[in-house]
Amino acid sequence: MKNRVAIVGAGMTLFRRRMLESPKELSFEATRMALDSAGLELKDIQSVVSGSAPDAFDGMHMKGEYLLDGTGGIGKPNQRVYVGGGTGVFTPIGGWWNVASGMYDTCLCVAEEKMSPLHPHPQYAFWSIFDQILERPLGTTLLWIFSLEMRRYMHKYGIKEEEIASVAVKNKGNAVDHPCAQLGAKITVEDVMNSEPICWPVKRLDVSPPSDGAAAVVLASEKVAKKLTDQPVWLDGVGWTLDSTHWTNRDLAYPEYVEKAAWMAYKMAGIKKPRKEIDIAEVYDPFDYKELHHMEGLQLAGKGEAPQMAVDGVTQRDGDLPVCPSGGLLGVGNPIAAAGMMKICEVFWQLRGEAGKRQVKKDARTGLAQAWGDLMQVGTVAVMRS
């Protein structure tokens, strides 16, 4: 690596079901906040990386081009990186290679999603992620395949719905302290169990909401970062992996692709024992069971052991391994790409001790953010250090 890469600023918008701002305006708000927090202006930025998940949400072809004046990309080298739901964490990874390669010293990374324009419901965009011949005729929805995966995970390790529900309780509770959150709430396991089944075993409160929003970070090379701030957060490890298209052919109980992505990032960051060395983790939680499933893929829990950690309170903000102290997608909201970037922002704020009421109890020095996407297929992982 030519340059060590630091995050020097972060910003995000409110996450809401329907925002009045256009996608360009949402991007602008997040980038303005990130630049302000880094003490930089757009003229100081040498390159831009943007992230947004399916163009089908707002019906914009070549959305990276459309967003340009919101993302600050005009007159600059601009890349739109894309790995479905994994895009949020992948966007700063795109920024990482812009800086680590020595091509640029500063890079603005922006993730934006506006799901609300799609009628009658954003879920319809997901129909078009499926195979035209084999799957679309079934009228497949994402909820179907999630329920298959959740069921398989429960069956293989004998996990109870109540154990999984404790994750939703934790994350929605954490989100109460997040000023941008859409669905912060104090709820109980019973509330989750009694919520409307959408596609059993997935129930209403097991699922994150559709949202609009944007989030951004500013990356800088070591040389520039040290001039800008006393508190750079180093992006020391990045990893991503895609599994086969044929999701029906893999054992859904364990995300091997997340494991591979994690080891790529851990190796780069020199981490050998992730459970001991990672202090906080923003694990991807579009569904409550996914947080547990991903903790196992990330080597933060043994196979089938994550649910017990959740029940025992290990993953609470004051626990030994705080997971999703932000409130996660379940609590803060899930504007796909922006949600992953929100996790990067949260780890940045936590490692700088700037998370306010959300600040974890332990002295956190090493954090991790992870996202997931496609046909239960892609893992993206970033390891950050203060």
Added chain:
Amino acid sequence: MTPGLSTRELMFEAASRAYEDAGIDPRKDVQSFICCTEDFWEGISITDEYMPDQLGAVLKPLCTISSDGIVGLATACMHIMSGIADVAVVESHSKISDVLNPDEISSFALDPIYNHHVNADPRFVAGMEMTRYLKDTGTKRDHCAQVAVKNKKNALLNPRGVHGANLDKRAVLSSKVAASPLTELESSKTIDGSIVFVLASAQKAKKLGDHTVSISGIGWSSDTPWIEDRDMAKAVYVEQSAARAYKMAGIRNPTTYFDLAEVDDTYSYKELQSLEALKLAGKGKAGKMVESGTFDRDGRLPVNASGGSLGVGHLLEATGLHRVLEAVLQLRGQAGRLQIPRVKKAVVQSWRGIPTATGAAAVLGN
């Protein structure tokens, strides 16, 4: 057009050939795979889902860069420069034969509030741009037609050149109007195809055979997305891309530096506009130079000797990689009937098409 093949089959074929040519096994030797695609062209949301298997990239780092193939090439360069890959693979394709309504797809890229409702052939943007370019630079209508004549003639020598033809300027100018003043014969036609490149670090490349071509400079850039705000006479994005690529390669005087150029000719006037932005011709001079034969196959600087997009066809986001492919074959001395003697330094440049003002440029050498 390839109605009998799927996208995945096209990709498999191109990838197999590239891997064999480089002498690598994708499952063991490649650390990063990059695909340049856009969802709407694929008719699939999140197209990277359908990329890994046919590239030999299962459970490997693979990602989509939603841009022209040359930006994918730049991404591979950065992966190699940052040390995460020794060998990286870049793929891009067009499967336009699966798209029933290409014009409608293109118009979804227009601003949804101010432009989309125009409900016209999206090439109206090219018509406006061409008018402005001709007016500002004093370039003649004939000069643009000459670009189409030259490129379609060059393509007759190219086994990939399905739109090759022997035409004169009168035939070009009297063909159907696409978007005034642009005519149909000055407007490239989309075709199917997949292109795959294997990139390696300089150290690794030494072990991978004698036919390597080096990338010494690469740049990409975007002008404003607002059609109304642009200086339509100039390709600002090409000027910026070229400036970055030339700086990286340490080129001070591009005008006389290159032996070959493969540049954007999606529309006839684009070749002239791009040549000026690349500083291969002075402002307003490209027209006269094409007229006098400077850019012919036997001229001082052969431009689109392959036939370009007008002669071979337009490959959507793979168009940039097509230009790279033609330049690489020339640099390797493997261009067959197309071969131009003594090609050592080449420049390639691409544009993402209407309504974007985004492009990329690269400097290649052997």
